[in-house]
Amino acid sequence: MFLHGCLPDPSNEQLNQVTNIPNIYSIEDFKNLGLKIGEKYDSDDLPGALSVYWGFWKDVDADEGSARFQSLGGSVGGMRDFEIRFYASHPDAVKYGTKFAINATGPDAVLTKKESLWAEGIKNRRTSGGPDGSPLPKYGGYVIYGNLILLCEGVTLDQSTQTCSNLIRNLDQ
Numbered sequence: 001m002f003l004h005g006c007l008p009d010p011s012n013e014q015l016n017q018v019t020n021i022p023n024i025y026s027i028e029d030f031k032n033l034g035l036k037i038g039e040k041y042d043s044d045d046l047p048g049a050l051s052v053y054w055g056f057w058k059d060v061d062a063d064e065g066s067a068r069f070q071s072l073g074g075s076v077g078g079m080r081d082f083e084i085r086f087y088a089s090h091p092d093a094v095k096y097g098t099k100f101a102i103n104a105t106g107p108d109a110v111l112t113k114k115e116s117l118w119a120e121g122i123k124n125r126r127t128s129g130g131p132d133g134s135p136l137p138k139y140g141g142y143v144i145y146g147n148l149i150l151l152c153e154g155v156t157l158d159q160s161t162q163t164c165s166n167l168i169r170n171l172d173q
Helices: 002-006 027-033 067-072 090-104 157-171
Strands: 036-041 049-058 079-087 141-145 148-152
Touching (some): 027 049, 027 079, 027 157, 079 090, 079 157, 090 141, 090 148, 141 157
Antiparallel strands (some): 036 049, 049 079, 079 148, 141 148
């Protein structure tokens, strides 16, 4: 019993930011998990992307450290936002998508259409709550997993990576 308490909890394990696996995922895989599609974006101007979706998923393992939770000051029932970018392969996701994911996430995320590398869906990448009423980034980070780039809700990279990990863990069950 004592040893059990010292072992890592697999439900809390986080993905690496980049994971090269041969799996090829589609939006159907996420719909089967219960992801609710909010919008399908026009991905013509996002190099190498096959499709991009924005949606919500109820994360029963979620903590309440999300950007939305903090800006609303109350529970959001475990619902988390995701932007899922599909590519033909893992190498394509890394090669074509990395700089665009960096531009859209983290504390230095570009949240204005004029300055963003890819402005489609930018309104869904921001949340309110800046000290002067300015928008804050909704996605603290991203992961590249197989042929996907996931932008995941969270204030920090660590929270965002945990949110992505929770989704992927359910996807691969």
